[in-house]
Amino acid sequence: MAPTTRGINKSLSPSAKTRATIAHRLSAVTGAMTTATIAEMESRHPWFQRLDAEHRSWITLVAQAGIDGFVKWFADPGPAGPSTSDVFGSAPRELARKISLFQTVELVRTTIDVVESQIEEVMPKGDRPILQAAIVQYSREVAFTAAEIYARAAEMRGAWDARLEALVVDAVLRGETDETVLSRASTLGWRSTAAVVVAVGPAPETEETQAVET
Template sequence: MQQSKQQELAWLRKISGELATQTIATLEETLPWYGAMPPSRRSSIGLVAQSGISSFIAWYEDPTSTPWVAADVFDAAPRELLRSISLQETLQLIRVVVTVVEARVAPKSEQLREAVMHYSRDVAFASADVYARAAEARGLWDARLEALVVDAILTGEADEELPSRIAALGWHGHGEAAVIVGTADRNVDIDQIRRTTRHRGADVLIGLQGKRLVLVIGRAEAGSQDGEHPADDNTPSFHEIAERLSEFFVDGPIVVGPTVPNLVEASKSAHAALAGVAVARAWRAAPRPVAADDLLPERALAGDSLARATLIEQIYQPLKSHSPELLETLWCYLDNGRSLEATARELFVHPNTVRYRLKKVSEVIGWNATGAREALILQSALIIGSIAPVPAKRPLRRPKA
């Protein structure tokens, strides 16, 4: 019996080169993806096939070496090869190798045929283990990279590498972005947040920092063909997406930062959202979620320079530039407790004129002074705008003679 096995081993070693050559030829005939690969990749796959045959011979000589011999099959494969072919393609490769070997050695003896079957099972498990460990390592790397990107957005320390890091995460959003900040349990279902967001045609980066949950949401531009879920007229707004995601947050404010053109500029949205979370409790009737720009007065009082700049740029300066008449009417209306008649008397105009001017104010800046909350925002803008330093004008240079 032992002598017969030694003879079979000697025969297997003798035909190992023949088996490798036949395996490569069969790969070219049966697997289209193999023929489409560059020569260096095909060479690496050939090494894997040869290693599989050599390892089978070593295993047949000592079956107790199964755990390490089966895993050794993939040592010949460089890392880039494991990233370039899928697990399904690897199993197809194993099937071809096993088929070629079995067809050649099975007629030799029943013992060899059974050995091929057992070894092919061990190699299949070994390949699954290789890909599982690679996927686990990639998952841990992706989690660290995502945390790094979210932290860069929160701190505003974006650099030239941020777009490439975002691309490495498989980001599908190519249009507008916004940041949502709130409080969540440490056991929050991150995967469900991703599924919920993508179901609404958006992508998400998630940062869980202690109890603070930060969601960076991005969606594809209308008509874009690059995104996985192109945006259209029915695409929900970021506020609507935040409402759907509110179930993943625990009690406390949820603040949606303003929309920015792209993910690289998301630090502006993050700044506003973080400042909004800090002051949201000052507005007793604040909705959940609440827009960061709806908290501009509270943020400005807390010393947020971005909020002050927003009030001036979006309210005070547009009104001042459009018409001093509108600015004066708004001042009077707010100072007189939002009374049309009192404002009309002070300005010596008809109440309908006041009404018309207030409507014009709403058209220019988008806020309606007749609402209590928006009136507070507008009055804060007028106060901050009136006390803001006027930028000095540069003296005109005389042309050289």
């Protein structure tokens, strides 16, 4: 039977009691899973190694929230499928500006790979098929949530950039070019030092074209 879109594959869906038992065993190893995930990120992604301690700590919190969220959802899936909005809620908005969507996808993929590997290594054989099916469902929702966060951030950034552009142009036209204008231009990425000439004046009047009958 194909996986459902609202929960765990029905053919692998255990009873509530069994889910609770498996979730209890899984929760005992979430700390080790998070540690293994961060170690794998450092090994697999050179750009992750170059992050400062603060940003690395935020990513650790996100990874931990994702793994804990998986355990919580697995214990009680519910009819609506997993809710992953809290996974990225532990990190500030600045993280989306520091790390690209592509890099976020890489981190999500790495986390899922490690969790799948850990399930095979530390969980009882009887638990593995159920957990592997569940992590596929959960990881898809995490990916969708990440895409939504970056889409909203892009919309907000676009609106803010348009506002900054208007303020800079208005200040230039008024001759009010102070440090604030330079700072705003730098924020927009306007770093060119080339000279610019601006001509201001009324548009020339043109005679209306008259139709000539022949």
